[in-house]
Amino acid sequence: MNWAVIQATLPTFIEATLLTVRVAAFGIVGALIVGILCATITRAKLPVARQLVWVYVEISRNTPLLGQLFFLYYGLPKLGIVVDAEHCAVIGLTFLGGSFMAEALRSGLDAVEPIQWQSAQSLGLSGVQTMRHVILPQATAIAMPALTANVIFLIKETSVVSIIALADLVFVAKEQIGSDYTTAEALFLLVSCYLVILLPVSLGAGWLERRLRHATFGD
Amino acid sequence: MRHSGIELLFQGQNFLRLLHGLWVSASIALLAMSLSIVLGTGLGIVMTSKNRVVKFVTRAYLETMRIMPQIVLLFLVFFDLTRYFNVNLDGWSAAVVVFTLWGTAEMGDLVRAAITSIPKHQYSSARALGMTPWQVQRAVILPQAIRRLLPTTINLTNRMIMTTPLVALIGVVEVLKTGQQIIDPNRFAYPDGSLWIYGTVLLLYFAVCFPISRVARLLERRWS
Amino acid sequence: MSVPRRLILGSALASLALAACSGSSSTPASSTGGKARTLEEIKSSGTIRIGVFSDKAPFGYVDAEGKYAGYDVIYAERIAKDLGAKVEFVPVEAASRVEFLETAKVDIILANFTVTPERAEKVDFAGPYMKVSLGVVSPEAAAITAADQLAGKNVIVVKGTTAETFLEKNHPEVKLTKYEQYTEATNALIDGRGDAWVTDNTEALAWAAGAQGFTVGIASLGNPDTIAGAVTKGNSTLRDWLNQHLVTLGEEKFFHSDYEQTLKPVYGDAVSADELVVEGGKL
Numbered sequence: 001m002n003w004a005v006i007q008a009t010l011p012t013f014i015e016a017t018l019l020t021v022r023v024a025a026f027g028i029v030g031a032l033i034v035g036i037l038c039a040t041i042t043r044a045k046l047p048v049a050r051q052l053v054w055v056y057v058e059i060s061r062n063t064p065l066l067g068q069l070f071f072l073y074y075g076l077p078k079l080g081i082v083v084d085a086e087h088c089a090v091i092g093l094t095f096l097g098g099s100f101m102a103e104a105l106r107s108g109l110d111a112v113e114p115i116q117w118q119s120a121q122s123l124g125l126s127g128v129q130t131m132r133h134v135i136l137p138q139a140t141a142i143a144m145p146a147l148t149a150n151v152i153f154l155i156k157e158t159s160v161v162s163i164i165a166l167a168d169l170v171f172v173a174k175e176q177i178g179s180d181y182t183t184a185e186a187l188f189l190l191v192s193c194y195l196v197i198l199l200p201v202s203l204g205a206g207w208l209e210r211r212l213r214h215a216t217f218g219d
Numbered sequence: 220m221r222h223s224g225i226e227l228l229f230q231g232q233n234f235l236r237l238l239h240g241l242w243v244s245a246s247i248a249l250l251a252m253s254l255s256i257v258l259g260t261g262l263g264i265v266m267t268s269k270n271r272v273v274k275f276v277t278r279a280y281l282e283t284m285r286i287m288p289q290i291v292l293l294f295l296v297f298f299d300l301t302r303y304f305n306v307n308l309d310g311w312s313a314a315v316v317v318f319t320l321w322g323t324a325e326m327g328d329l330v331r332a333a334i335t336s337i338p339k340h341q342y343s344s345a346r347a348l349g350m351t352p353w354q355v356q357r358a359v360i361l362p363q364a365i366r367r368l369l370p371t372t373i374n375l376t377n378r379m380i381m382t383t384p385l386v387a388l389i390g391v392v393e394v395l396k397t398g399q400q401i402i403d404p405n406r407f408a409y410p411d412g413s414l415w416i417y418g419t420v421l422l423l424y425f426a427v428c429f430p431i432s433r434v435a436r437l438l439e440r441r442w443s
Numbered sequence: 444m445s446v447p448r449r450l451i452l453g454s455a456l457a458s459l460a461l462a463a464c465s466g467s468s469s470t471p472a473s474s475t476g477g478k479a480r481t482l483e484e485i486k487s488s489g490t491i492r493i494g495v496f497s498d499k500a501p502f503g504y505v506d507a508e509g510k511y512a513g514y515d516v517i518y519a520e521r522i523a524k525d526l527g528a529k530v531e532f533v534p535v536e537a538a539s540r541v542e543f544l545e546t547a548k549v550d551i552i553l554a555n556f557t558v559t560p561e562r563a564e565k566v567d568f569a570g571p572y573m574k575v576s577l578g579v580v581s582p583e584a585a586a587i588t589a590a591d592q593l594a595g596k597n598v599i600v601v602k603g604t605t606a607e608t609f610l611e612k613n614h615p616e617v618k619l620t621k622y623e624q625y626t627e628a629t630n631a632l633i634d635g636r637g638d639a640w641v642t643d644n645t646e647a648l649a650w651a652a653g654a655q656g657f658t659v660g661i662a663s664l665g666n667p668d669t670i671a672g673a674v675t676k677g678n679s680t681l682r683d684w685l686n687q688h689l690v691t692l693g694e695e696k697f698f699h700s701d702y703e704q705t706l707k708p709v710y711g712d713a714v715s716a717d718e719l720v721v722e723g724g725k726l
Contacts, residue, residue, distance in 0.1 A: 062428035064381035067421040077634040107370040145332035178537035231507025301477040301546040404500035
C-alpha cells in the first residue's frame, strides 16, 4: 500500500463520497415518500389508483436501475427533454426505491394480525387512530430490517450512476484502477468511504429497530 | 443511410446472443439465490442465539458483506484468490461465490428479523403445550416467518439479478454487456440502435423478474 | 436484541483488513499464485489466452455472429497461428486489464493499450503495433480549434481510450466527463452535455462526417501515443518472442493489410494507413 497515492487521490474520493451521499439522500427520501404513498393507496383499496400503483411497482422492481437511468438520460432528450445527470440519478433512484419501500411497508402492514384492527375498532378508536396508534407502530417495527436493507441497497445502487457519467465512488475507484493501476489503494479508499457512509446508517438502523421493537406485542 | 435500429435485433445471431446473455445473468443470480436461501436460513436461526460470541461473529459477517461493495468482492474472489491461494475460479463461478456470500448475509438478516417479529407469547404457549424448542421452530415459528419473508426474499432475488451486470468486469458476458457489444460496432449505421437494444434488455430483465414476483404474490395470498 | 457497539466497530475493522489484504495485491513481488506462463508452457498447452475489448469496434468487438473481430483481434489470431496454438479470447474492461495480466488469467493483453511510463511499471509492453493521434470534435456553432480553448471546458471522453490518458496527463485543467461507450459519448455530445469530445482522430473524423452540425476543429492534438501488446511483468520469453514476431510481420506489411480489413471500411479515406499503423514494432 502506497500512502502517497492514497493522499494524492483522497480529494477525488471525498468529492465522490459527497456526490454519492447527495444522490442517495435525495433518492432515499423520494423513495420513502413514494413508498408510503403507494402502500397507503394499496391499503385503502382506491380503485384506479391501486391498479396504477401495481403497474408502477412491477415495472420499477422488475427492471434494473441501469436501464431506467439510460432512458432518463439518453432517451428523454430525443423527446426534447434534457435533464442533467445528477437530477436523473435522483429521479431514477426514487423511481426504483419507491417500489422496494412500498413492498417492505406492505409486508409490514400485512403482518399485523387483523384481530388487532378489530379490537381497536371495538374499543372505539377511529380508523386514523387505529392506524396511527396500533397498526403503524407495529408495521414499522416489522418492516424495519427490510427498510434498512433497502436504504443500504439504494446507497450502494448509486454505483450504477456511472452509466450517465457521474463520478461516484465505484466510478472513481474503477478509473484509478483502469488508468494508474493502483488497485490496492483504490479498493482500500473505496471500502473506507463506503464504511464512512454505511456504518452510521447500519448502526442507526439497528438502534431504531431495537427502539421500535418495544412497540410489538408480547415482548 | 441511417436506420432506426430495430433491425439490429434480427441481424445474425444478435437476438440469440441476448437470450444467452440473459441466461448467464439469470443462472448466476438464481443459483446464488438458492444457495443464499439455504445458507441464510441457517445463518438467520443462528443469529437469534443469545450467545454473545455467536452474535458478534454473525453480526460482523453481515455488516462486512453489506458494506463491502460487490465490485470489491469480485476483485477479491476472482483475482486475489488466484494471487494468494492459487485458487483459479472461472468468472462465472467467482460471480456465484460473490453473490452467495452477499446473499447469505442479507438473507440471514431477513430470516432473523422474521423470526424475532413473531410475538414471543406464541413461543411460550407452544413450549407450555410441551413442544421441544426444535418443534416450536418447525411447527410454529418458521411457517409464520416464511410467510413474512416472501416479499423481502423476492426483492432480494430481483436485486441480485439486477446487480449481475457488474460481472462484466471479470470477463463474464451477461445480457447488458451483450447489448453493448451489439450497439458498439453499429454506432455509425444505427445511431439510435442503443435505445432499441437497451429497451430489449430492459424487457428481458422484466421477463425474468416479473414471473418471480407473480409466483411469490400468489403463494403469499394462498398462505394468508 | 442488543448489538454492542464494539461488535460493529469490530466488523468495520474486519472489512478494512479485508480491503487492505486485497490492497497489497498490486505489488507483483508478493504474488504466489497465478504465475505467468512462459513461451514454452503456452506452446505445449496448445492454447493462448488473449485479453481483448469486446465492445470497442473496430479494434476489438464481437460481430453479429458472436465472433471476435477487429484490428487487435486479427493481430491476436496471427500470434496464435504463428505459435501453433489455439486462441482463447477473454473479454476485458479498462479497469480489469492489468489485473488479468498480474494474475496470469490471460497471457497477453491486446486491448487498445496506450503505452505510458506508469503502466510500464506494472506490465511489460512489447513493441507498438499502432499509433494514435487525437481529434477534437465540437459543435460547428462553437468550434474548438486550438488546444488552449479546452481549458475550463466540459470535455467528453470514452473510458479506457488514449484520449482519457492523454488529457489527464497533459491537460489537467480540462474538466472531463467519462462515458463507458462510444454511443453514450456521442449521444451526450448531441444532447449538449459537453463542449467537445476528444477521441482517436480516426473516430472523430468518421463520426463528424456522418453527424450534422459537428466538426473536427483539431485533427491532431499533441504527439501521437503508441498502442502495444502487454504481458505479465517479468514474462520475458513471451515478450521477446512478440518483439521478434513484430519484426517478421513488418517484413510482410501485416498491419497494413490488417488496417485494410478492419479500419478502412469504418474510417474510409479520411486518414491513411501510415498515420496509424506501426510496422516492425518501432515508430
